[in-house]
Amino acid sequence: MSKLLEINNLSVTLPLPGNTLHVVRDVSISLERGQTLGIVGESGSGKSMSALALMRLLPRSAIADATTMQLDGLDLRTLDDRNFTRQIAGPQIGMIFQEPMTSLNPVYTIGRQMTEGAVSRGLLSGKQVERKAIDLLERVGIPDPAGRMSQFPHQLSGGQRQRVMIAMTLMLDPTLLIADEPTTALDVTVQAQILDLLDDLRRERQMGMILISHDLAVVAERSDDVAVMYGGEIIERGDASGVLRAPAHPYTQSLMLAIPHLGMAPGRLGAIPGTVPSLVSPPKGCIFAPRCSYRREDCTTARPQMRDHDGQHSYRCVLETPPTRHAEVIPLRAAGTPVGQDVITATNINQVFETRKALFGAKRQIQALDDVSLSLKRGETLALIGESGSGKSTLARILLGLAQPTSGQVRMLDRPVAELAPQERAAFVQPIFQDPYSSLNPRRRLAEIIARPLQLRGEKDSKVLKQAVGEALDIVRLPQRLLHAYPSQLSGGQRQRVAIARALVTRPAALICDEPTSALDVSVQAQILNLLDDLKAEMGLTCLLITHDMAVVHQIADRVVVMLNGKVVEEGPAQQVLKTPTNDYTRNLLAAAPRFEMTNAEVAS
Amino acid sequence: MTDTQISTTGVEAEMTLLTPRQIFRKRLLSHTGFLIGAGLIATIALIALFAPLLAPHDPYAQTLSARMLPPIWAEGSNPDYLLGTDQNGRDYLSRLIYGTRVSITIGIGAACIGMLIGVTLGVLAGYFGGIVDHAISFLLTAQLALPGLLLAMALVFIIGPSIWVVIGIVGILHWTYYLVVTRSATQRIRSLDFVAAAVASGATPRQVIWHEILPNLFSQIIVIFTFELGIAILAESSLSFLGVGIQPPTPSWGLMIAEGKQAMFYRPWLVVLPGICLFLLVIGANLMGDGLRDITSPEGRNE
């Protein structure tokens, strides 16, 4: 029997005015019935584009080409668009997307969107279709499925919408399901539920599944086979455990070292130097060569062949045998730094928001923070964990002085924050934000951006400013030549460094970092996490880290505060909370966090 | 979503060497529509500036013996008057040349007044939100509801027509577009993290508006300014045409069309020529605006 899906030598190019992007190059994948293929890669690696090419959902101007593209023995290339949409898209291949909030049409009911595919194809009678839709909604775990049919998407939560999306694609009983970052926009606990659901459905229906994710742990847990993409190419593929436990390609190896692992003792992360390759003019030789630490002369002359590793597993590299990996973990530099007195204390903070829908609408009260108390000690990294809606960002705004609590008090170095002038407060605590693309003013040069907090404090001496800016750049390891660059000329990781430099230029007593790495690729995240470790070791940085990522907490936090619905539910030393959580919710969070089932011993072997 | 992510990473890699200003200049010089528009505007501006040197005759001098001469290509023309003469025997070409001054002065003046009002209100509404926003949005709705042309006519007539009155009234009635755009842009920028970073560093609202927000509104304001330039020029010509704008004998294109109207069946050029001048000036401004918009916000093409 032929394979369910077989694609050979797929390439996608995207002509732009003036040049052409080579988005996908020479990609070959295959998949058996009932199996899951995981495709992993950082942003811009071409993983989503490959799937969109298969579904013929590429942007209008894109050109896709392949030597083989077979589904169940049928050559997809022979179908014109009309026949492809009738026979394949929907009944054969179903697809789920990243953004559940926008992937359903806001002006039609759930019921109509569920049933229209089957109705327009005349597959079932109206009654049967409705029955089937309700059954599927029930199967994917939507409460009151019959009632939901007449509701509109905006009346459902994000997780529920993703469930509806899944049920909707199952209406036509596809043999292949493509899930493109299906849980990236969702909270950790919801993510685990959705991934479990997809896994169960695949098994029940013997569907093939392609799971696309930037998160290696997500793919590691749920795939039979894995393909690793970089710069539009597959650079390694094979069975999941082989690829992820004993990666052969230098890129995959570096990537594994860049990820903080929940199961291992925290250590320095292996950051990958350089930036992702240009898609406009990809190098002639190996795509990873410019960043590879095993680079040889022949790496840059010709593109290496796919090389068989152990039968199950192949990689695209000039090295006959995979490089042996550094087994030992380099300890964190800041491990065991002393902790001093309280720097910021918040006592009994309550925050109530009143929202009104319209000018004269009725008021509604939302308790965003409910009697929250915490303290941040000099020299420690305190992680504040919670899912969306837990109030963690509201608390951060209050601690920064950007918002006033409804009741309760914030004290900085034992003075009530209300007594501090904005300038004093600013010299005391500085923020780092999540999105490096919005945290820098695009109209200002780096020198101006970094000097701004000093200027706001009244510093006018240009010599002093220049020196302080230069020092700040050194601290975050950015070259001085970037002083006159604009933010748009920097990569995401560089921008986040600039944001950190700006925060440190006034030498504040504490930083409040709101998800500082969640918008970054893992290799860049590693650079920033290492930098935070350096800062802690070198200058005793005090840091409140707001995050949803347990692995990041494990990597750099000394102490942990867990929040749920505006309340603190658990607090304690990081390693203790992660190992032996006492609260049910913390336990759920930990259980839901995707992880590699790997021990130190395994990595060492 | 995925599409745009891919293309930006690719383009970004290529663009990182250039500063935003260099990218802007590069795109500007390769945009045909913008170049045509800018060329038209520059030419007309130069004509306005050097009108005394370019005009072959005094635009006010009446030669009663040479009334309503046709342009040079028509039968019975006089080579002394390239585009003929009007019903008072004034050289039409010279009047058209001096007409650029009226149009451009009023266009720029009115667009500036509208900008001052609109941008101020828009930034205030967008930055402070809440009750300020509600009040300004209400003002906007009320302004939109007022019939602009009718009100302008009535006011110019009552106050007494002069070039400054026309500038003032057209300006005061044309600020809504600035307001709508700057308000939503300010709301968007205000929610960005670099504003929060400035506030966390102790910046006052005034400092945030001047240092963080206004520089980012600049390109959008320029775009609207070019469009409003065209709109104000058309508004002046309408008022003058209806007799409640620029008064004779000042050469205004709208007024010239009104004066030529009585004779238009026999001497169509009296109406056609000033209309073409207006068309060229306004289309120049619009092409420039369209081009600038394409260049400064590639995602908002042709809105």
Place this chain on the structure above:
Amino acid sequence: MLKYIALRGLLAVLVAFTVSLAAFLLLNVATDPAYAIAGEDATPDVVETIRARYGLNRPLPVRYFDWLGGVLTGDFGESYYWHKPVAELVADRADETLKLAFSAMFVTILIAIPLGALAALNPNSWIDRMALGVAVSAQAVPNFWLGLIMIILFGVMFPILPVSGDDTWRHFVLPAFVLGASSVPAVMRLTRTGLIEVMGADYIRTARAKGFRGWPLLRRHALRNALLPVISVLAVQLGQKFGGSVITESIFAINGLGRLALESILGADIPTVQMLIFVFAIVFVAMNLLADILNAAIDPRIRIG
């Protein structure tokens, strides 16, 4: 839904009230209406008599509330110029302007929406470029000039349509075209960007992944969403058509409200001008209210909060 409409309605009433106040103040404070009636070189005695006759010697607030009270009871005062009740004048002429405005709107919709939609579905094609060219040119043509050119063309060269008067439907063809053309750029551009935005939305990708394409995709998934902003802009444009009728009516000699407005301005007939500004504003507010209600009926996010 009902609450939403009630709120919108209340806002509309507030706007109408504000507009009436603004119009009254602008026309009565900017200048002395008595001088406007009497003419500039009238003697102080004559002006004083006029003041007394029209009640202009009373304080401003009294005059405003007197006027507003009149408006609420259907009494809009008496025209200084025609010496007739203003309401009667307006009622006599409203007919022609309504015909003109709606037929102009019909022309706008007929040209702008198909052109915008075709351009959106074929971005960067020749049809897109042509649509853009039409929009840019129509925006730059002075409306009164277009009217005169039409009169020259059809009055002299191709005398197939009447160019003056308001007796038959044929008389309205050219004025409707001229007035309608002024709204084409705005409506066309909005249709185009709206549809392009919708066609790029995630939910359209979902529908394509379910196996929809071509006309069914457009009809079942894109049209309703793309219609929402177009309804709003059509309402604004229709509201502005009434004010825009001033030029068209005076060029084509249509005896409607626009011409009445021009005549009463030139005759310094402040009660009539004031009433017309108020009426046009009310029409505008009503059209927007209608659009809000239509949008609420189409968009469940408004209907079910």
